[in-house]
Amino acid sequence: MLLLALLGTGVIYAAVDSGTSAQAADQKWSEAQIEGGKKLFAEGCSSCHGLNAQGSAIAPTLLGAGAAGVDFQVGTGRMPLAAPGAQAVAKPPVYSQTEIDALAAYVSSLAPGPGVPTAEQLDIATADLATGGELFRTNCAQCHSFAGKGGALSDGTAAPSLMDATPRQIYTAMVSGPQSMPIFGNGTITVEEKQTIIKWIAGLQADDNPGGLALGRLGPVTEGLFVWLIGLGALILVAIWIGVKAK
Amino acid sequence: MSDLTTTNTGAADGDHGHHGHDGATAGEHAEHAEHTELVLPNGRPAPAPLPHEPRRADIDPTAAKRAERQVSIMFTLAILLFLLFVVAYAAVDKTTVIALPAIGTMSASNLTLGVTFGLAIFLIGAGAIHWAKKLMPDVEVVQLRHDLVSEPQDRAEALEIFDAGAVDSGFGQRRIIRRTLIAAMALFPIPLVVILRDLWVTPPDSPTPSALLKETIWTKGERIVTDGSYQPIRPEDIPVGGLVNVVPASLLEVEETEGNLNARAKASSIIVRMRPEEIRSQQGGTPEEPWDYQGILVFSKICTHVGCPISLYQKRTHQLLCPCHQSTFDLADSAKVVFGPAARPMPQLAVTVDSEGYLVARGDFQSHIGPSFWEQGS
Numbered sequence: 037m038l039l040l041a042l043l044g045t046g047v048i049y050a051a052v053d054s055g056t057s058a059q060a061a062d063q064k065w066s067e068a069q070i071e072g073g074k075k076l077f078a079e080g081c082s083s084c085h086g087l088n089a090q091g092s093a094i095a096p097t098l099l100g101a102g103a104a105g106v107d108f109q110v111g112t113g114r115m116p117l118a119a120p121g122a123q124a125v126a127k128p129p130v131y132s133q134t135e136i137d138a139l140a141a142y143v144s145s146l147a148p149g150p151g152v153p154t155a156e157q158l159d160i161a162t163a164d165l166a167t168g169g170e171l172f173r174t175n176c177a178q179c180h181s182f183a184g185k186g187g188a189l190s191d192g193t194a195a196p197s198l199m200d201a202t203p204r205q206i207y208t209a210m211v212s213g214p215q216s217m218p219i220f221g222n223g224t225i226t227v228e229e230k231q232t233i234i235k236w237i238a239g240l241q242a243d244d245n246p247g248g249l250a251l252g253r254l255g256p257v258t259e260g261l262f263v264w265l266i267g268l269g270a271l272i273l274v275a276i277w278i279g280v281k282a283k
Numbered sequence: 284m285s286d287l288t289t290t291n292t293g294a295a296d297g298d299h300g301h302h303g304h305d306g307a308t309a310g311e312h313a314e315h316a317e318h319t320e321l322v323l324p325n326g327r328p329a330p331a332p333l334p335h336e337p338r339r340a341d342i343d344p345t346a347a348k349r350a351e352r353q354v355s356i357m358f359t360l361a362i363l364l365f366l367l368f369v370v371a372y373a374a375v376d377k378t379t380v381i382a383l384p385a386i387g388t389m390s391a392s393n394l395t396l397g398v399t400f401g402l403a404i405f406l407i408g409a410g411a412i413h414w415a416k417k418l419m420p421d422v423e424v425v426q427l428r429h430d431l432v433s434e435p436q437d438r439a440e441a442l443e444i445f446d447a448g449a450v451d452s453g454f455g456q457r458r459i460i461r462r463t464l465i466a467a468m469a470l471f472p473i474p475l476v477v478i479l480r481d482l483w484v485t486p487p488d489s490p491t492p493s494a495l496l497k498e499t500i501w502t503k504g505e506r507i508v509t510d511g512s513y514q515p516i517r518p519e520d521i522p523v524g525g526l527v528n529v530v531p532a533s534l535l536e537v538e539e540t541e542g543n544l545n546a547r548a549k550a551s552s553i554i555v556r557m558r559p560e561e562i563r564s565q566q567g568g569t570p571e572e573p574w575d576y577q578g579i580l581v582f583s584k585i586c587t588h589v590g591c592p593i594s595l596y597q598k599r600t601h602q603l604l605c606p607c608h609q610s611t612f613d614l615a616d617s618a619k620v621v622f623g624p625a626a627r628p629m630p631q632l633a634v635t636v637d638s639e640g641y642l643v644a645r646g647d648f649q650s651h652i653g654p655s656f657w658e659q660g661s
Contacts, residue, residue, distance in 0.1 A: 096599075100523075150522075167511075167512075170511050171511050171512070174510050174511045174528050175511075175526075175528055175594075178592075178593065178594050178595050178606065179595050187606065189595060189597060189604055190597065190600075190602060190604050190609070190611055190622070191600070193597065213522075213524050213525070213598055215599065216597040216598060216599055216600075217598065218524055218525055218526030218555065218596050218597075218598045219522045219523075219524045219525040219526070219598070220525070220526065220527075221520060221521060221522045221525050223516070223517065223519065223520025223521065223522075224509050224514075224516055224520050224521060224525070224527045225509070225512075226512075229512060244380050244388050244389070244390070245387060245388060245389055246380075246389060246390040246393055247389060247390070247393060248383070248386045248387070248389035248393070248394065249386045249387065249389075250387065277412070278412055278416075281416075282338050282340075282416035282417050283338060283339055
């Protein structure tokens, strides 16, 4: 029922406001967007996050989450939450980008927070790939792994794979710090440096596997398992063949 | 070849035929056990030999011919594959990527080189084994084993020789030689100990290994800069919930003179920021002068278990997780160990801001960074 109500509201809202979604970090959201977002928020988010986004026993406050936080959480489908648990998982987004923009407008109107990037801020054409690699290994690889495949954390949480992350999602995740992830603000990793990191991740996503079977690019765990089961298994079969008496 | 195996096949049916070939291969025990039935050295009768079943290639010339053809085909294929390897090396473009079912994309060059060379070597081995199994002589051989202990007269003789040697050498009579020899052998490990001693005792004017591990290049007033881009940091650059991987500003100077891997390995740190009321305890400082600066906490990045660099900070729980062995530290509570094999908290670095408003260290770490060790005394 809740989902239906959400979808219904979304459809109505999308019919009312069908503007495009390129929002600048410091762009002023329109009053209509904020009003529409407030309505969407009250129906879809306030049961957990509180009527004024102040948070509750089961959900954090959204004051300070900013447009970037909303854009990432709702844009990747992590919010609204499918089920309570250690970690919200990505799924097809429930809201349209227009609705997400409205929600972002409303949340960022409550308290200052990180904004969504402009198209220029996501332009990685001139970004330096080598710098991106160094910054990725220093700041990102610990949790998301060197190949960007993600990895386990504690208490049921995990750093997700970056293989399907869009530049906009990577940017908004860095500035807003979704869930367990800490915030990598523009003060310590500048927008230009974020562009290099995005370019590096795009390179990881586009990478071929010259050796064939990548085994998840998880390194020694899957490679060892493969060698022990497939490699050693083949050797044992050959040894049996050598030992069996010919007919 | 086939008549040799046929001879054996006929002979193996009865025990009479054994001595013909076994005498040469199985040694004397088979020799004196030849007559009626085999008797083991322990007196028990040996188990009856299994009936010999001739292989198809032994009795059917067409089967032998077929096996011969199979082996030669394997070797011929190996020849072709070796030639194909050379052709593939020259002809296949190194940058071409092809898609394969189940495997995904891979380099065409790697695939062709690997398949031709690997399959060729496999076919040589497989051909050799097929040859041995199908065509080489199918002789069944019994090799009996005997006790490992020597005959009584051999043992008595060895003792005699030893005793005679002891008497002849004078080891029993010449006490001075015996005692000095024993003393010399007892001192044999001394040079080794003297050399190995340098591992834990150093000359008085050089820092001890303990001091080398204790001292990092963090000093009072040292600016904290971002790792990778080496920019100084203002407190307002770090939002609550933020994480910054940092090094001391002087690391770049160290790099110029001697390479900085040791200095970097010891001084690498992380900054996290939480709301000041979330900090339950710190490793030092007073209420007036806490080690944090407005909720900005700095900790060593080197795990106190076995020294992995860790920055897996989970901002909701303030826990720092080490991916190597899952040691977990609560950064809001003096970085105490809350899980895993680490024995000590992650060392904390006291911080403040300088006159220009940049974050600086208030001195070196107060406890050893990195893994625990014997001499640290804690």
